[in-house]
Amino acid sequence: MDKEKVVLEANNISRTYTGKVPVPALKQCSMSFKKGEFVSIIGKSGSGKSTLLRVLAGLDVPDTGEVMINGEKIAEMGDTKLAKFRRNHIGFIYQDYNLFNEYTAYENIILPIHLDGRKEEPEKIMGIMEELGIEHCRDKFPEEMSGGEQQRVSIARALAIEPAVIFADEPTGNLDAESAENVAELLREASDIHQQTIIMVTHDSQMADYADWIMHIKDGAILSK
Amino acid sequence: MQLLRISRKRRRKQIYRITIMAFLISVFVCASILYHSQMSAYQRQADYKNYGKWFLCSEKGGIAPSHPYLEQAGDAISGIGIYDEQEETGYYAGWLSKDVCDMGNIVMYEGRMPEKPDEIAMELSVLERLGYSYELGQKITLTYGKYYDVAKRRAKHKSQEYSNHTYTLVGTIQNYTARWSCGGYMPNAILNEAGIGDLDCEYKTYTFQSLKPEYKNIDANEFYNALLEKYSSESSGDIIMFYNSFVYEHEIWGSKEVGRNILYVIVIMGSCAMVYLIASYQKKRRGFYYRLRCIGASKWQIHKMAVYEMLITVLPAGILGIILSYAVCMGIIVIIASTHAYEYFFAFHFVEFAEILCAVFGTFAISISISQCFLKSNHVYEGQISIGQKTKRRIAKDSQKNRHIGIRMLVKRKNMLHPFQNTCIKIVGISVCVISFCCMAQITHEYSIYQIERADYYDVSLEAPREQKDIEYISTNSSDFKCSVGIEFKTMKSCISEKTKKSIEQLPEVADVFYTTIDNSHNISWEGKEKSPYRGWYQRTYMDDMPEDKREEYETYQLYCTTYYHDAGKVWADFKEQITWEGADYEKFLNGEQILLCLSFGDDSDPQAIIASENGLQPGKSIKISTKNGDVEAEIAGIVYSNKILAGLQYGWWNSFCYLGSEALGQKVAEQDGISWGYNEAGITLKQNTDKQAVAKQLSVMAVRDSLIFDTDFEMLENTYHKLVQTGVLYGSLSLMLIIVFMLIRGYMLKDLYQSERKSYMRLHHMGLSGKSICRMAVWRGIKEGMFYLWSVPAALCILAYGLWRENTDNIIMTVSYRLGLLIPYTTKANYVAYEILDKVSIGLWGSVILLLIICLGTLHLLFARKCYQSYKEEIDG
Structure with missing residues (x-):
């Protein structure tokens, strides 16, 4: 595989939240991410990090500019195609894990595969769980697990679909220092071993250090890469 | 779908709750339609029993x-x-x-x-x-x-x-x-x-x-x-x-149109409750759908999933509700038919069944469609649950107007945050309020008829025979023309014997006996009698050709009457409102020093003007009852005009000047006349659960033995009583059913509401608000919600009246009558129907319904707020 290949590219993307007073969240941002890269986006609260992540992941639509993943323009895809594309190419890890309380850890992990109409390979899923050290949580419900375990289940869910890009929105925000480090290391491994592009939003500079490079964002504009 | 089924299994409690609510609502809609049609069938059976099955x-x-x-x-x-x-x-x-x-x-x-x-x-x-x-x-x-x-x-x-x-x-x-x-x-x-x-x-x-x-x-x-x-x-x-119009023209709610409209209101109420239920459930599930969206589910997949989930949740509940409603309805009719000796009157009508299916499943379809709009909202896909623009504008406006921030304001703002839910709740509440009001109006109307009849008639009446006399005279217009006028009158001479009186009182089935002595054999005089306008008119009209000596005799029997009552206290109490003179004294009335005057001149134009025209007969003036040994004098304590006392009171006789006095006055008159005192009429009220015919039979034997006139009205009174019970059961149960269903639905909604607002209460608690204040806030919320329905009754009745007025265009000349306190001519059927509806707006009844709602809602709010607060406290303590 060509490590220099650009997986994700964004050109001049802007996003303004409309309301009584319009709030510009992103201003003419351009960037590209290569295969297997681990990138941290850091900035203060309200700087536009999460908006950028959502726009890049296709969860939000930019007012101007375009986002391309693996050469395909997200804006040109319909909702169903975009959803399928995200199911196959994008993994998302959230600060509050976004796990389904009524499903066990195993079921939470296989859910995206089922949404795609495929059947999971149990050995492979168990392999990922073992790799992340959560094999003992197989039949546990989210509320029966610690924060670190829940976040690892969330990572496992993102990894299970073998995505090209994994977006992580402050994945260590709710975790203690030890768990946070574990998660960061896991993401690093995913990038190194599975050649997956990791884009992580954080405001913790210590976590950001795990990345190959760091992108600073302030008031919706990219300051440095 | 497999994972969805697993999810449903794990959320069993939540699913059960929504299934039960959907089941209850479908039972409610189906039962309302069935109840409505079976109400008519039940009414028909009762009418068959009373008025015969012939057509x-x-x-x-x-x-x-x-x-x-x-x-x-x-x-x-x-x-x-x-x-x-x-x-x-x-x-x-x-x-x-x-x-x-x-x-x-x-x-x-x-x-x-x-x-x-x-x-x-x-x-x-x-x-x-x-x-x-x-x-x-x-x-x-x-x-x-x-x-x-x-x-x-x-x-x-x-x-x-x-x-x-x-x-x-x-x-x-x-x-x-x-x-x-x-x-x-x-x-x-x-x-x-x-x-x-x-x-x-x-x-x-x-x-x-x-x-x-x-x-x-x-x-x-x-x-x-x-x-x-x-x-x-x-x-x-x-x-x-x-x-047989008594059977075939008898419509529940008085007319088909009103019945149909009431049914529509009930169905709308059920539909609104269902829409609220499903929409709020979907709203709760937005988080789930958002997460699915985050992991790659398309909008279509989410809609499919939501619809599938709702269908498998509410459809079985709906079907079960319909089956159960039919089964229960049939069962109840079996019981009613067997206990009332009616034929089994349940009839399956295909059109009605189709209506039920449309109402229940149509409601489900509408609710599911509306709930999909909640999922369409960008909030689900963007993961933000924020306040809508319209709501924001309303809150901003409210914020500019009101500067004081307190508990009331918080309640108001909280309500503003849920405009859709509030609209649904209000429609349901208005429906309950209007229908309960209509039900109560039907019951009170029937009760007032019963009360009037109860006051007008006795179960059994015994009366001493009237005396008859011919007054013969030679017409003053023609000296050879002999005239004869037949007179019928009552005197104290002919009375119910003491033996009979005792026998009546000893009957265990007798609840009360109202004794009266009617006497129109005594002449009455008063100061200025010769100037009495009515007496003058009467003499000119009826005694024109009568010689002077015969006039007085004729006038005595035809114009005056004195009635003496054993129960003087009841008489005084019944006329209390009309006795306005300061000198009126019950003790004097009881001792025979004062009397009440009841005028009845057959002219309804202006009772007050008529009373005023009789100058000599004013409160405080005296009248004299002529007896064999001099006059008996009494003071007039109060005057009433017969129109004022028609409503259910059985006082006076048919003479124009009728004096109502106590037993003491009657005794004085009898003493002066040298005759023994006694009663010539007895109104007997029998105990409710007795064999009235058997008691009447015993009384009839006594009456025949003593040559008394015997009359019974117990059949008519029982008939009216049964009608009242029947109306009470029919409309009362409908009203009760509606209130119970409303409370169940509202309870479900409030449980959700207070759960969703738990965080707000936590914050308030952290800010120092006590549990008591939170409860007070909840009660205030309930009161405010109940107060909202104040306007709904007159408004809904006006709409109904307007609808009926538009539908009825026949020009039927009808009579004039008092409606809404005004004399209104009914020149068209439309006027009649519309005013009849509006006339039902009784302040007391209206207030009772609202008060009932306020109490119920206040209690519900308090219950759920306390529950929510306690669970939060337990969590903290834990």
């Missing part, structure tokens, strides 16, 4: 209508006039076929129908009129007239020929003729068919027809009018044809 009664020999909808039901013979000596009684003798007896549900109190020509069964009323007791086996001598048709008889220049025939009384029957619409033509004394042949007289034969079972729900009035029109054109003479 058409027509004179046989004339044109007996034949129509494919009708079937023969039986024959009757009537028209043999019964006379009391030579006085027409208005009662008839005749014969009823067994079919008519069965179909008419003619109840025999005792004995049997006549089987031999010399046997007779009679209604209680005719026995009372002829002065017989109810005892079976006694000989009854019946005087009957030969000719039925007065016009034909007169044309032949023949006078009525009277004959007597003696029968043995073998049965007493309920006064069915007083209830049937053709009752005035039916026989009150029933003879054997052979017995009729023995009589040498004319009679009429009537034939009864009933509707074939498959046509029982047609528009009977329209059908009857069509029949009448058809046979009127074919017949040359008069048509005697009666339609």
